[in-house]
Amino acid sequence: MIKRTSGQKTFAIFNTIHLILLSFIFVIPIWHVAMGSISDPMKLSAATGLFFWPKGEATLGGYRLVLQNPTIITSYMNTFIYVVSATAFGTVLNILAAYVTSRKDLRYKSPIVFMIAFTMIFQGGLIPNYMLVRNLGWLNTRWAIIIPGAIWAYNVIIMRTSFQAIPDGLCEAARIDGAGHFRILTSIVLPVSKSIVAVVALFYGIQHWNAWFNAAIYLKDRKLFPLQLTLREIVLLSTEQSIIADADGQDVMIYRPLIKYATIMVSIVPMMMVYPFVQKYFVTGVMIGSIKG
Amino acid sequence: MQGTGSAQDIIHSKERIAARRRKAIKRDLGMNWAVYVMAIPVIAYFFIFYYIPMGGIVMAFENFKVRKGILGSEWIWFENFLAFFRSVYFWRLIRNTILISIYGLVYSFPFPIIFALCLNEVRSTKFKKVTQTISYLPYFISIVVVVSILNDFCKSGGILTQIASLFGDNKGALISRPEWFRSLYIGSNIWQHLGYNSIIYISALASVDQELYEAAYIDGAGRWRQTWHVTLPGILPTIVILLIMRLGQMMNVGYEKTILMYSPATYETADIISSYVYRVGIQDADYSYSTAVSLFNSIINFIIIYVANRISRSLSDISLW
Numbered sequence: 001m002i003k004r005t006s007g008q009k010t011f012a013i014f015n016t017i018h019l020i021l022l023s024f025i026f027v028i029p030i031w032h033v034a035m036g037s038i039s040d041p042m043k044l045s046a047a048t049g050l051f052f053w054p055k056g057e058a059t060l061g062g063y064r065l066v067l068q069n070p071t072i073i074t075s076y077m078n079t080f081i082y083v084v085s086a087t088a089f090g091t092v093l094n095i096l097a098a099y100v101t102s103r104k105d106l107r108y109k110s111p112i113v114f115m116i117a118f119t120m121i122f123q124g125g126l127i128p129n130y131m132l133v134r135n136l137g138w139l140n141t142r143w144a145i146i147i148p149g150a151i152w153a154y155n156v157i158i159m160r161t162s163f164q165a166i167p168d169g170l171c172e173a174a175r176i177d178g179a180g181h182f183r184i185l186t187s188i189v190l191p192v193s194k195s196i197v198a199v200v201a202l203f204y205g206i207q208h209w210n211a212w213f214n215a216a217i218y219l220k221d222r223k224l225f226p227l228q229l230t231l232r233e234i235v236l237l238s239t240e241q242s243i244i245a246d247a248d249g250q251d252v253m254i255y256r257p258l259i260k261y262a263t264i265m266v267s268i269v270p271m272m273m274v275y276p277f278v279q280k281y282f283v284t285g286v287m288i289g290s291i292k293g
Numbered sequence: 294m295q296g297t298g299s300a301q302d303i304i305h306s307k308e309r310i311a312a313r314r315r316k317a318i319k320r321d322l323g324m325n326w327a328v329y330v331m332a333i334p335v336i337a338y339f340f341i342f343y344y345i346p347m348g349g350i351v352m353a354f355e356n357f358k359v360r361k362g363i364l365g366s367e368w369i370w371f372e373n374f375l376a377f378f379r380s381v382y383f384w385r386l387i388r389n390t391i392l393i394s395i396y397g398l399v400y401s402f403p404f405p406i407i408f409a410l411c412l413n414e415v416r417s418t419k420f421k422k423v424t425q426t427i428s429y430l431p432y433f434i435s436i437v438v439v440v441s442i443l444n445d446f447c448k449s450g451g452i453l454t455q456i457a458s459l460f461g462d463n464k465g466a467l468i469s470r471p472e473w474f475r476s477l478y479i480g481s482n483i484w485q486h487l488g489y490n491s492i493i494y495i496s497a498l499a500s501v502d503q504e505l506y507e508a509a510y511i512d513g514a515g516r517w518r519q520t521w522h523v524t525l526p527g528i529l530p531t532i533v534i535l536l537i538m539r540l541g542q543m544m545n546v547g548y549e550k551t552i553l554m555y556s557p558a559t560y561e562t563a564d565i566i567s568s569y570v571y572r573v574g575i576q577d578a579d580y581s582y583s584t585a586v587s588l589f590n591s592i593i594n595f596i597i598i599y600v601a602n603r604i605s606r607s608l609s610d611i612s613l614w
Binding site (some may be wrong): 107116132276 | 308416427484
């Protein structure tokens, strides 16, 4: 190892301090919301600035209001339905696409690869997509959220890159033993590709958990809204009449900020709990993507 | 005679080629029929959900009426495009789209590189891991939540508004002021994507040959000179590729965040081509005009990525295709 001079030691100290400050900046907005969500509603509505600690006595009242609210419960369920079904559908289709395009001896492979890859450069755009969903009769249905956008070329390419890296010998041996392609896919390719399948499923899952735009243009019925869209209504558009009506009647305006913070927390807590465990898969995904990219 | 003979030869060889081809196709189908069966849902999906909308772009050249459909509507060719060029919003949209893109590039591109370089200097693996994990946190948060928090920070009495007033800016909530829109948009983007975008540089740094550092050290290069002469050249290809990819996204400023963030008060600086397409197309249901605007945007974008790639190839042999 190369020895460090005193100048380098000073640099190391500054570097560490600067990285700690940076980490603080990454975390503080979330911390602020978390503290807001357990504050006293009276004090909160008059509070300004950054919340390092709860305002007034800490209380879970905001969460009680939010979790008793039928609109939020319904949209939570909807998000769950959308995330699970769109991710399952997208991942299965993605596996098929990656398997097909990673075969070496397929005669008509290149047109299929081109058909998929071209969609990364050029797409129909907002209005033609909207017209398609409309013509399919899917406006204001769950299909409009689950099916369009379920599979992206980028994820097909990263899974394909990973499938291509599987030694030919493995598949050849299975062929000689009389295994068909479905057998090869399910009993050879998938078991050795667990981590890339996890990466792709995660990419889809997180995307669907955080999605709101398609729901905003395709859905009218509040009973079908995913959580993000309800969150937008409550926090950004302030059309939370439905919520205020539930808040025990009197003096309900005062609860607005509290409900905002608690709703935000309710929507990000699942992600916060999952992400430290899944982030290493994300890093893998980014790396494979960059090799082919 | 000679001629007919060779002509027959050609016919023969053509037949032979055709026969060989048939045989190859038969063999391919025999061996790979199951693969083609798997390809059916994939091709069907991409056809329906990507290629039909591409075909739908023709409505940019029509006076599209929903009840007449794409085939029945009247053709007006470039009328929609001309209407857009003459529109009072044209220059404002072009200016806002380009400015937010250029500022976004200039301000947000260097940060992940600097962050990766700083992390690279850290010796404690544990500190490095923890810092990196924390830096990904904002990436996992939805745009709706990011904009919600931004709104909260930039309302009157919000922390960012307070900080601005410390520096003598007392004109009230930042979020509803056009002169602040770009800074807030880009700043929150940097916050959200810095950690995630640095992943690729961190691993590029890890793959720089350690012997080069030792060689540079023996030649008397200090830490700074090592960074300048070894580290940066080592990750330069990565930087250039990502820069080209970013340039390709130049006119592709996403509408989702803009739509959540802007308000009529900030349209002056906030409204970009894609958010305009959304407003005119979805909210006002002017389908063919907004499709034309969106197509114009895609074409400009395609030209930019092509030119960027050309320049990069002639300068450095690094190319996307």
